[in-house]
Amino acid sequence: MTHDELRAYVADKFGDKLTLLDTGRAEPMYEVKLSDLHDVAESLRKDETLQFDYLCNLGGTDTGERLEVHYQLASIYKNNRIDFKVMLTDDKPSVPTVQDIWPAANWYEREMWELYGINVEGHNNLTRFLLPDDWDQGHPMRKDWDAPDFIRLPEFKG
Amino acid sequence: MELYPVFMWLHDLLESTGIGEPWSTIISYGFLAVTVFGTLSILALFLVWWERKIAGHIQQRFGPMRTGWHGWYQTIMDAVKLLQKEDIRIATRDKAVFFWAPVVCFVAAYLAYVVIPFGENLIVADLNVGILYIIAVTTFTVISLLMAGWGSNNKYALLGGMRSAAQVVSYEVPMAVSILTVIVFAGSLSMVDIANAQQGNIIFNWFIFKPPFGIIAFLTYITAATAEANRTPFDIPEAEQELVAGYNVEYSGMKFAMFFLAEFVNLFTVSAIAVTLFFGGWHGPLLPSWIWFLLKTFAVILLLMLFRWTFPRLRVDQLMEFAWKFLVPLTFANLILAGWFKYAGWHW
Amino acid sequence: MSALRTEEFTVNMGPHHPSTHGVCRLILTMDGEKVVKVEPVIGYLHRALEKICENRTYVQCIPILDRFEYVTAMSCNYVFALAVEKLAEIEVPERAEYIRVIMLELNRIASHLLFYGVTAMDIGALTPFLYGLRERELIIDLFEMTCGQRLTYNYIRIGGVARDLPPEFVPKCREAVKIITDKLVDYEGLLNENPIWKVRNQGIGYLSPEDAIAYGVSGPVLRASGVEYDIRKNDPYSIYDRFDFNIPTHQNGDCYDRYLQRLAEIKESLKIITQALDGLPEGEIQPKKKINAITYKPPAGEVYARVENSRGELGVYLISDGSTKPVRVKTRGGSYNQLQALPIMVNDCLIADLVAIFASLDVIMPEVDR
Numbered sequence: 001m002t003h004d005e006l007r008a009y010v011a012d013k014f015g016d017k018l019t020l021l022d023t024g025r026a027e028p029m030y031e032v033k034l035s036d037l038h039d040v041a042e043s044l045r046k047d048e049t050l051q052f053d054y055l056c057n058l059g060g061t062d063t064g065e066r067l068e069v070h071y072q073l074a075s076i077y078k079n080n081r082i083d084f085k086v087m088l089t090d091d092k093p094s095v096p097t098v099q100d101i102w103p104a105a106n107w108y109e110r111e112m113w114e115l116y117g118i119n120v121e122g123h124n125n126l127t128r129f130l131l132p133d134d135w136d137q138g139h140p141m142r143k144d145w146d147a148p149d150f151i152r153l154p155e156f157k158g
Numbered sequence: 159m160e161l162y163p164v165f166m167w168l169h170d171l172l173e174s175t176g177i178g179e180p181w182s183t184i185i186s187y188g189f190l191a192v193t194v195f196g197t198l199s200i201l202a203l204f205l206v207w208w209e210r211k212i213a214g215h216i217q218q219r220f221g222p223m224r225t226g227w228h229g230w231y232q233t234i235m236d237a238v239k240l241l242q243k244e245d246i247r248i249a250t251r252d253k254a255v256f257f258w259a260p261v262v263c264f265v266a267a268y269l270a271y272v273v274i275p276f277g278e279n280l281i282v283a284d285l286n287v288g289i290l291y292i293i294a295v296t297t298f299t300v301i302s303l304l305m306a307g308w309g310s311n312n313k314y315a316l317l318g319g320m321r322s323a324a325q326v327v328s329y330e331v332p333m334a335v336s337i338l339t340v341i342v343f344a345g346s347l348s349m350v351d352i353a354n355a356q357q358g359n360i361i362f363n364w365f366i367f368k369p370p371f372g373i374i375a376f377l378t379y380i381t382a383a384t385a386e387a388n389r390t391p392f393d394i395p396e397a398e399q400e401l402v403a404g405y406n407v408e409y410s411g412m413k414f415a416m417f418f419l420a421e422f423v424n425l426f427t428v429s430a431i432a433v434t435l436f437f438g439g440w441h442g443p444l445l446p447s448w449i450w451f452l453l454k455t456f457a458v459i460l461l462l463m464l465f466r467w468t469f470p471r472l473r474v475d476q477l478m479e480f481a482w483k484f485l486v487p488l489t490f491a492n493l494i495l496a497g498w499f500k501y502a503g504w505h506w
Numbered sequence: 507m508s509a510l511r512t513e514e515f516t517v518n519m520g521p522h523h524p525s526t527h528g529v530c531r532l533i534l535t536m537d538g539e540k541v542v543k544v545e546p547v548i549g550y551l552h553r554a555l556e557k558i559c560e561n562r563t564y565v566q567c568i569p570i571l572d573r574f575e576y577v578t579a580m581s582c583n584y585v586f587a588l589a590v591e592k593l594a595e596i597e598v599p600e601r602a603e604y605i606r607v608i609m610l611e612l613n614r615i616a617s618h619l620l621f622y623g624v625t626a627m628d629i630g631a632l633t634p635f636l637y638g639l640r641e642r643e644l645i646i647d648l649f650e651m652t653c654g655q656r657l658t659y660n661y662i663r664i665g666g667v668a669r670d671l672p673p674e675f676v677p678k679c680r681e682a683v684k685i686i687t688d689k690l691v692d693y694e695g696l697l698n699e700n701p702i703w704k705v706r707n708q709g710i711g712y713l714s715p716e717d718a719i720a721y722g723v724s725g726p727v728l729r730a731s732g733v734e735y736d737i738r739k740n741d742p743y744s745i746y747d748r749f750d751f752n753i754p755t756h757q758n759g760d761c762y763d764r765y766l767q768r769l770a771e772i773k774e775s776l777k778i779i780t781q782a783l784d785g786l787p788e789g790e791i792q793p794k795k796k797i798n799a800i801t802y803k804p805p806a807g808e809v810y811a812r813v814e815n816s817r818g819e820l821g822v823y824l825i826s827d828g829s830t831k832p833v834r835v836k837t838r839g840g841s842y843n844q845l846q847a848l849p850i851m852v853n854d855c856l857i858a859d860l861v862a863i864f865a866s867l868d869v870i871m872p873e874v875d876r
Contacts, residue, residue: 029808051539055722056812057821057838064833070823072810072838076719076735083810104722107846130549130875141557156800156830217636313517317539317857390630391702395713399525399628399859470702473858474539 001049001080003027009049010082014040018084028100030084037086038096044073044082051075052082058098060107061085062143067093067118094119115141134141165190190282194271202422203319206233209422209463216467240418243411251408259302260409260416265296267420269425273349277440277448281350288349289341292431293334296386299424300326303395303405306417312406318404322395325385329479331394332485333382339375339493340365340435353439366436371496373385376436378489383428384462385477388421391469392477398469429458451452454504514542515829517857518704521550525628525861528871530845532864534857535742539859544852546845553874564590564664564669565799567835571822572658575839575873577620580613580649581815582661586835588743589811589824592684600664601789603733608679609661610744610813611775615686617816618768618775621868622693625765628865629706634696641689641855644682651675664802666792676783683776683783690772698766707762709865711851714759721850722843725818727867730767731759738834761866768868771816795863803830817841827829839873 001009010018017040018030032040036085057072069073070085086095097120098105109120116137117139120126126133138145165186172182207230209220215222222229247256273288275281285291300323307319341347343365344355356363365372385392396404406417433439433454442450472480522589529550535543556573559567571580571586584606591598623638646656651672652664653661661668677813697703713723718731728735736753738746754770756763806828812821818840826832844867 027810053719056819057810057823057836059823059836060833061825061836063825063827072821072823074741076733079740081741100724104843104846107842126685128549129550130551138850141555150561153563153831156563213632217633218640219636313515384819390632393630394858399630400858402523467633469631470626470697470700470706471858472702473706473856475856476705 002079006050006080006082013047014043021085027081027083030082032084032086034086034088034095038098038101040084041071041098041101050080051077051078052080053077053102053103055098055104055108056081058105058112059113060118060141062116062141064143067116069095069112069118071098088118090121093117094121096120097122099123115139117142132152164394174273179259185268187282188388194282195268198268198271198423199419201426202419203233203237205422205425205459206236206418208459211468212460212463213467216464221336236416241412241414245412246408246410250311252309252311255305256408257309259305259309260413260420261302262305263299263302263420264416265428266302268424269295269298270431274427274430275349275353275434275439275451277446277451280440280448280451284348284350287339287347289347289431289435291351292349292427293330293337296424296427297326297330299420301445306405306409312408314401314403315405315407318395318401318407321401322388322405324474325388325392325394325477325481328481329382329385332378332481332489333386335486335493336375336379336382336490337431339489339496341370342493342496343368343372349434349439353434353441356438357441359394364436364438371492371499372436374488374492375496376432378485378492379432379435380458381431381485384465384480385481387428387462389425389462390466391472393466393471394474394477417495425459425462426455429455429462432458512537519860520547526871527624527864527866527869530846530861530869530871531873534860536857539856539858540854541852541857542854543611544849544860546848548845548871548874551871553872553876555876556835556837559832561831562645563800563830564802564804565797567595567662567832568663569766571835571837572660574876575815575820575841575870576657576815577870577876578613578617578815578820579658579684579822580609581625581813583659583823584610584744585811585813585815585820586824587664588660588813589809589822590804592811593809593824593826593840594664595809596665596793598665599790599793600787601670602791604782604786604789605667605671606662607744607746607749608779608786609652609659609667610643610815611778611782612648612679614816615772615775615779616642617868618772619645619686621768621816622765625862625865625868626697628861629703631697631703634693639691639697641686644685647770648679648682651678663792665799666790670791676786679779679783683779686772687776694769698769704762706763706858706862707866708758708760710761710855710859711866712759713847713851714769717847717850718759718870721847722838723818723847724765724843725814725816725840726771727764727840728818729753730756730764732757737747737812737819741812743811743813746778748785749778751777763863765869766864768816801830803828812838815840817870817873818844839866839876841869841871841873845869845874 017036018032021029021031037042044050052073052075054074054076056074059070060066061070067088068085073082097109097116109123112118113120113126114129114131168186168189169182172185211221222232225232225235270292272282273285273291301323304319307315344352345354356365366376388395406414409417437454440447440451514535514537517534517536519534520526521529531547533545533547534541555570558570562570568583568586571582572643574582619638619642623635626634649659650656652675653659653668713731715731715733718728718733732755734753734755739753751774754774756767804826806826808825810821812819821838823836824832827833852860
């Protein structure tokens with residue numbers, strides 16, 4: 001399936017649940033509403049034509065304005081790739097777990113919970129992961145987090 | 159170079175100075191003990207160096223090269239270093255057991271040398287139950303390893319100790335039975351008698367050339383001996399990739415050195431027994447008997463070293479299966495058939 | 507006689523343990539020699555590479571990502587360069603692409619040779635380790651000749667490579683290919699049919715294809731479970747579609763097949779290198795519009811680039827807002843998922859099997875902890 005065919009199929013199948021984002025590249029990137037996330041993920045996994053059975057990557061992002069969670073999926077047997085992400089605008093960001101769909105998500109979600117402070121509903125083991133057990137200095141991957149010796153690189157003019 | 163005359167001369171000398179029995183005998187035996195102990199310690203140090211060189215050359219490197227000609231005194235320097243090291247004693251150890259484990263290991267390793275003939279008349283005591291004595295005292299090693307495993311109060315050490323107990327006890331059976339086959343040939347338990355029974359006829363009187371029983375007995379013996387000496391592919395008690403270092407994980411300095419040296423003394427022991435039982439002991443033309451003995455022993459040691467640096471390690475349950483399901487039936491069948499042949503008076 | 511009371515005990519394997527390849531800690535619940543449960547604990551090598559990358563310019567990110575997966579640092583360089591090239595649609599000169607493929611494949615072989623040695627050592631055979639490293643040294647020498655570094659190369663840059671190959675590279679590389687091809691026979695002879703090696707590895711650590719996919723396992727481990735999936739073929743990048751090579755697979759999904767799988771992949775990589783050396787064109791090695799290390803700004807956008815390295819899928823998710831620094835660099839390495847799948851392979855195996863399984867996954871900790 002080419003990227004265009006995939007776009008057409010997804011538009012046909014999911015309608016407005018998956019909104020195509022303009023990322024300026026060939027591979028499609030979609031936005032999902034938080035309320036639809038788990039359903040969409042499950043349909044992408046179960047759909048006979050798409051069969052996204054393989055989770056490439058999952059993680060949080062802090063763009064400075066809002067938090068996002070991105071999901072990169074691949075299908076081993078159908079050989080497709082799709083990306084989608086969910087924007088989190090809430091003060092207490094939270095996403096449902098996709099562990100029941102892709103067991104691989106377990107560690108990725110745990111890492112995201114720890115480094116970004118994005119809660120994962122339904123996760124079975126949200127405990128300290130990459131950081132020390134006694135860490136109490138917040139979520140270091142957020143843009144507003146600064147260590148005492150962390151010096152920001154200035155913007156260079158070309 | 160013969161121990162009996164030396165012993166008698168020393169004994170007479172002490173008698174003439176007026177020291178009566180039992181002191182003259184005790185002192186003369188003490189002198190013998192120190193001699194054997196010293197020789198063996200030097201041999202063990204040499205074996206460590208030799209093993210490192212062989213390992214190096216198998217692995218396309220040189221091994222020790224910096225200390226002297228081809229690093230010949232590397233192990234002496236290592237020993238000096240180990241003696242100087244701090245003896246770390248963890249607080250939660252079982253004090254007495256932790257202390258005595260290396261001592262028992264060290265002593266048990268040397269006990270076997272009472273009856274091993276290094277050459278013609280070069281034996282501390284020619285017991286008429288020599289080989290039985292060896293089987294009895296070498297088993298002491300397992301007690302020391304269990305002690306080390308228990309006394310360290312460390313889970314890895316405990317696992318190592320339990321593994322070594324299971325392993326040594328299992329391999330004791332095929333080892334003893336394959337030795338029994340030789341005893342059937344020789345008709346004696348004395349090490350000297352066994353060696354003498356293989357005299358003459360160039361090398362074809364050696365028990366290894368008594369087909370098929372001799373060669374089977376040798377192969378089973380050398381397999382069991384590798385396990386007894388805790389060497390690859392049977393080195394599971396100290397398997398460093400699994401148990402870090404097994405029973406000696408908490409030992410350092412001098413105590414570690416004692417375990418380490420005992421291991422190489424054990425290596426020499428099992429090879430020396432193999433030579434006496436299967437390769438005609440010290441018998442050989444032209445050269446002095448002790449040189450023949452050492453040459454043959456080093457040849458067997460070389461074989462064991464090649465095993466170590468070639469094979470991967472077996473797993474603990476596979477090791478046990480191999481002993482009980484393969485080696486034990488094989489050695490027993492071998493023993494019974496050899497006994498039957500002997501009884502029937504057939505020559506082979 | 508009343509039954510003996512037994513109890514399970516917990517063993518802390520690591521972070522300092524000879525066979526956890528660095529600083530992985532495995533909490534084992536054991537029943538005697540039997541491992542009942544294993545729980546990996548990671549994070550001892552967490553260096554916040556992703557956070558550091560957010561505070562660097564694009565070109566400065568490449569040496570940071572060298573440290574991400576240092577055994578195959580070339581592919582870490584490459585995957586980041588690929589992400590930026592996709593984002594900015596930079597055209598890479600032909601010669602640079604060929605050089606990249608040669609480097610990536612050489613690095614894959616070097617990594618698999620290291621695996622060969624380390625795995626053999628974990629099973630208790632000490633000699634193959636030195637043999638594996640001996641041939642790896644040939645490759646490392648080639649890298650040193652080209653870019654001056656032996657482990658963290660910083661060689662593949664955005665839009666090309668850092669410098670051209672030295673003139674003696676091609677003959678030296680051909681010689682190394684020939685030597686490794688010859689020595690592979692030795693490697694196989696030493697272990698493949700060794701009965702101890704076989705009983706230690708066959709049937710140990712079975713991973714079904716379904717579980718492998720569900721846990722995101724990739725690379726040789728996935729292919730050893732019988733799934734024919736290789737990003738070089740399925741989602742081709744660079745110029746891999748020009749070369750003739752196969753994707754070997756094995757069906758049993760045990761430690762032995764993972765070992766055979768990697769040896770088979772070395773052979774395929776050697777094929778690719780020979781073809782790339784034959785086809786190596788003359789020309790530029792950097793794009794016409796030079797990339798300034800300090801002021802380079804790719805257009806705003808986001809991209810996920812992935813390549814197949816020796817441990818599976820190596821991916822970078824890159825978000826750019828059009829400034830000189832990336833907003834987000836999310837890395838993904840094969841080891842992360844392989845280690846996550848470790849507990850499902852360990853079902854009532856012995857501690858010795860656990861070591862064999864861990865070795866067969868070829869996990870390297872900097873990639874997991876980042």
